[in-house]
Amino acid sequence: MPEAGGALVARDGQALRLAAIDAGTQGQGLTAGMTLADARSRCPDLVTAPHDPVADARELDRLANAMIAFTPLVAPDPLDGLLLDVTGCAHLFGGEEELVRRVLAAAGYTARHALAAHAAAARALARYGSGEDVRALPVAALELSEDKLSGLRRAGLTTLGDLASRPMAGLAARFGETAVMRLRAILGEAGSPITPLRPAEPIRLETRFPEPLARTDDALDVIEDLLAQAARIMEQRQLGGRRFLVLLQRSDNVRPRLAVETGQPVRDPAAVMRLLRERIDTLSDPLDPGYGFDAISLAVLTVEHLPSRQMGLESRKEENEDSVAALVDRLSVRLGEDRVSRLVPRDRHLPERAQGLVPAKQAPPVSWPKADERPTRPLLLLDPPQPVDVIAGVPDSPPQRFRWRGRLHDVRLAEGPERIGAEWWRRRGGHLPGGAGDTRDYYRIEDAEGRRYWIFRSGLFGETPDPRWYLHGLFP
Numbered sequence: 001m002p003e004a005g006g007a008l009v010a011r012d013g014q015a016l017r018l019a020a021i022d023a024g025t026q027g028q029g030l031t032a033g034m035t036l037a038d039a040r041s042r043c044p045d046l047v048t049a050p051h052d053p054v055a056d057a058r059e060l061d062r063l064a065n066a067m068i069a070f071t072p073l074v075a076p077d078p079l080d081g082l083l084l085d086v087t088g089c090a091h092l093f094g095g096e097e098e099l100v101r102r103v104l105a106a107a108g109y110t111a112r113h114a115l116a117a118h119a120a121a122a123r124a125l126a127r128y129g130s131g132e133d134v135r136a137l138p139v140a141a142l143e144l145s146e147d148k149l150s151g152l153r154r155a156g157l158t159t160l161g162d163l164a165s166r167p168m169a170g171l172a173a174r175f176g177e178t179a180v181m182r183l184r185a186i187l188g189e190a191g192s193p194i195t196p197l198r199p200a201e202p203i204r205l206e207t208r209f210p211e212p213l214a215r216t217d218d219a220l221d222v223i224e225d226l227l228a229q230a231a232r233i234m235e236q237r238q239l240g241g242r243r244f245l246v247l248l249q250r251s252d253n254v255r256p257r258l259a260v261e262t263g264q265p266v267r268d269p270a271a272v273m274r275l276l277r278e279r280i281d282t283l284s285d286p287l288d289p290g291y292g293f294d295a296i297s298l299a300v301l302t303v304e305h306l307p308s309r310q311m312g313l314e315s316r317k318e319e320n321e322d323s324v325a326a327l328v329d330r331l332s333v334r335l336g337e338d339r340v341s342r343l344v345p346r347d348r349h350l351p352e353r354a355q356g357l358v359p360a361k362q363a364p365p366v367s368w369p370k371a372d373e374r375p376t377r378p379l380l381l382l383d384p385p386q387p388v389d390v391i392a393g394v395p396d397s398p399p400q401r402f403r404w405r406g407r408l409h410d411v412r413l414a415e416g417p418e419r420i421g422a423e424w425w426r427r428r429g430g431h432l433p434g435g436a437g438d439t440r441d442y443y444r445i446e447d448a449e450g451r452r453y454w455i456f457r458s459g460l461f462g463e464t465p466d467p468r469w470y471l472h473g474l475f476p
Helices: 034-042 053-067 094-106 119-130 146-154 160-164 168-175 178-185 214-238 268-281 315-335
Strands: 008-013 015-021 047-050 074-077 081-084 203-213 239-250 257-266 293-305 341-347 354-359 380-392 399-404 407-421 440-445 452-458 468-474
Touching: 015 034, 053 074, 053 081, 053 094, 053 160, 081 119, 119 178, 160 178, 160 203, 168 178, 214 239, 214 268, 214 293, 239 268, 257 268, 257 293, 257 315, 257 399, 380 452, 399 452, 399 468, 407 452
Parallel strands: 008 047
Antiparallel strands: 008 015, 074 081, 203 293, 239 257, 239 293, 341 354, 380 399, 380 468, 399 407, 407 440, 440 452, 452 468
């Protein structure tokens, strides 16, 4: 059997599909887009990992910034490509071959590459060809829809050279103008400019004084003015700051530093000033001007995209979200980031481990159930689950009556079961057949008084002779 390859897997509706495959997997008949079940049938030893498109985009951006060492004209080509305009740069590295060798070594990945006179041709050769003749490329290089590509092949047009020999007006009428535009771009008959990734100029502002500032309040006024200037720059660039650093230079060469960090990108000077004042209040040594401040500088160390907001029907909701974010920032500055936490969901199988606490500033955006939505799982979990006595009709049926804390409850409605298996892949030795309590069957039930509960049976009758019942959660 050939050595197992690797693939990245992503969910597509109710199916798991291969999002990307490595070179070793291609030789086993697997292709991107194939369902994981079909791939397993062909390659039982296939090694898979979840696809993370956000991490891919972040890595592509990192590589694009690294390529600026070879040329200032670098453009990402999502999802997995880079375009480099090396015009006038190759001789600095000893020629094109040496430049290509250094670029591939700096990338650190096994990569396909191509050199051409313009970007569209280089991109098509790298992705769909193996030589230097763009006319020999397959029509797939046009990246049209599958039905149009099938139509081209049925018409006997299999390469770009076949298309180039036909009248463009006829191709546009039958297969669309997009096909003609992309063909002309690859052939070099139309321009294919790239939009280079230029590193943004860092936001750093400084004010120097002819006479030292002797009052702390005057220094704070200057800081607020610098923040207003930085806000105007960030608004022009559609950015918001996450980390701000203020450096005050005293006449005796002492340089106090004030640093604050926000949970979300902001460019409101008043919001940042509130955090800076909170930071000053937490200092063991007050902000002493000494013999006066000679200069004050401000640097926005971390920025993120923040488009201009248009006030509309959702303005009240946005104001509430901003108020919560501002409260989190103030508490984090005053109490410390590790003491202000937020619940985030975790990719764990068992309900009691499906969420965890992380510092609120590091928590990603989370979509919790809305107030008017009926959750399928309770918001309140009992830790640990409390045992209950249950009367059920037949095995594997929902409870008909249960006793909790000495009180008897008659079940009026029941929904389930939702079967949850144990996380056997986290145990040494894998799945252990016959282990008591390996499987849970959860039921959403409502008693005669309208109260709703989340009850599960620990273990199946095939796993243990006497499964026990537990109350795990309460619905609002």
